[in-house]
Amino acid sequence: xxxxxxxxxxxxxxxxxxxxxxxxxxxxxxxxxxxxxxxxxxxxxxxxxxxxxxxxxxxxxxxxxxxxxxxxxxxxxxxxxxxxxxxxxxxxxxxxxxxxxxxxxxxxxxxxxxxxxxxxxxxxxxxxxxxxxxxxxxxxxxxxxxxxxxxxxxxxxxxxxxxxxxxxxxxxxxxxxxxxxxxxxxxxxxxxxxxxxxxxxxxx
Numbered sequence: 001x002x003x004x005x006x007x008x009x010x011x012x013x014x015x016x017x018x019x020x021x022x023x024x025x026x027x028x029x030x031x032x033x034x035x036x037x038x039x040x041x042x043x044x045x046x047x048x049x050x051x052x053x054x055x056x057x058x059x060x061x062x063x064x065x066x067x068x069x070x071x072x073x074x075x076x077x078x079x080x081x082x083x084x085x086x087x088x089x090x091x092x093x094x095x096x097x098x099x100x101x102x103x104x105x106x107x108x109x110x111x112x113x114x115x116x117x118x119x120x121x122x123x124x125x126x127x128x129x130x131x132x133x134x135x136x137x138x139x140x141x142x143x144x145x146x147x148x149x150x151x152x153x154x155x156x157x158x159x160x161x162x163x164x165x166x167x168x169x170x171x172x173x174x175x176x177x178x179x180x181x182x183x184x185x186x187x188x189x190x191x192x193x194x195x196x197x198x199x200x201x202x203x204x
Contacts, residue, residue: 016066025053029086031066038086045090051075052092059103063110064156068132070113072104080104080115082133095127095136103151107158108201114161114182116142116149124149126163128182139178141185147172153199160203161185166194179203 019028019037028037042050052058057074069090071081079094080101100118113129126142126149129135142149147165154161161182166173173194176185 016062016064018060018062018069020058020060022054022056022058025050027053027060027087029066029069031086040087045087048081048090048092049073049075049078051078052081057102059101061104061106061113063106064108065110068106068110070104070106070110070133072101072115074100074102076100080133084132093133095129097121097138098125098127098136102149103163105152105154105161107154108156109158112154112158112181114152114154114163116152116163118148119144124165126152126161126176126182139182139185141178141183142176147174150194151197153197155199155203156201157203160199162197162199164194164197166190168193 014033017030017034025042027040030037042053051073052071055073059072061070066086067084069083069087076099081090081092083090097119098117099120102116104115106113111132113133115127117125119125124145126139127136128139145165147170148167149163149165152163159181161178163176173190175188178185
C-alpha cells in the first residue's frame with residue numbers, strides 16, 4: 001500500500017492522506033492525519049473505469065487542502081481521473097494525443113497539473129494544465145522523447161518540476177529539472193536506471 005501526503009500553508013502538515021491498494025481495489029482518504037478514514041471503491045464511482053482502483057501502475061496526486069485529487073492510469077486510453085470533492089465524485093477524462101499516462105503531479109493549489117505520457121506517435125511527452133486539468137499543452141522542454149518518461153513530481157508552488165526518462169531496456173537514463181513551471185528543462189545523465197524520484201516542498 002502506498003501513501004501520499006501533501007503540505008499546504010495554514011494547514012496542518014500531513015492532515016490529508018491518501019492510501020491506495022490495487023490488490024484490494026480501494027482508495028482510503030483521511031482528513032485528520034490518518035486518525036479516521038473514508039473508503040472509496042469502484043462501485044462508489046459508477047462512471048469510473050475500475051482500472052483506476054485495481055492497477056499497480058495507478059498514480060495519485062492531491063492538492064494541499066485535499067480537495068483536488070487526480071489519478072492516472074497507464075492502461076491504453078484509460079487516461080485520467082479528476083475529483084474536486086475528496087473523491088465523493090470523480091470525472092474521467094483524457095488529454096488529446098495522450099495514449100498512456102505513466103505518472104501525475106500537481107501543485108499545492110491543485111490548479112497546475114503535470115503528467116508524463118506516451119503520445120499517439122509512440123513517443124513520450126510531459127503535458128501541463130494550468131486550469132485543474134481542463135485544458136492541456138505539451139512542454140517545449142520535454143516532448144517526443146524516445147526514451148520512456150516514467151515519473152514526474154512538483155514543488156508546492158509548481159515552479160519546480162522534476163521528471164525522469166529511464167528503462168532497463170535503454171542505455172540512457174536522464175533526470176530533468178525545470179525551475180520555470182515546466183517551460184524548459186535541464187538534464188543530468190545517470191549510468192543506471194532511475195526508479196523513483198521526489199522533490200521537497202520548496203523545490204530545493
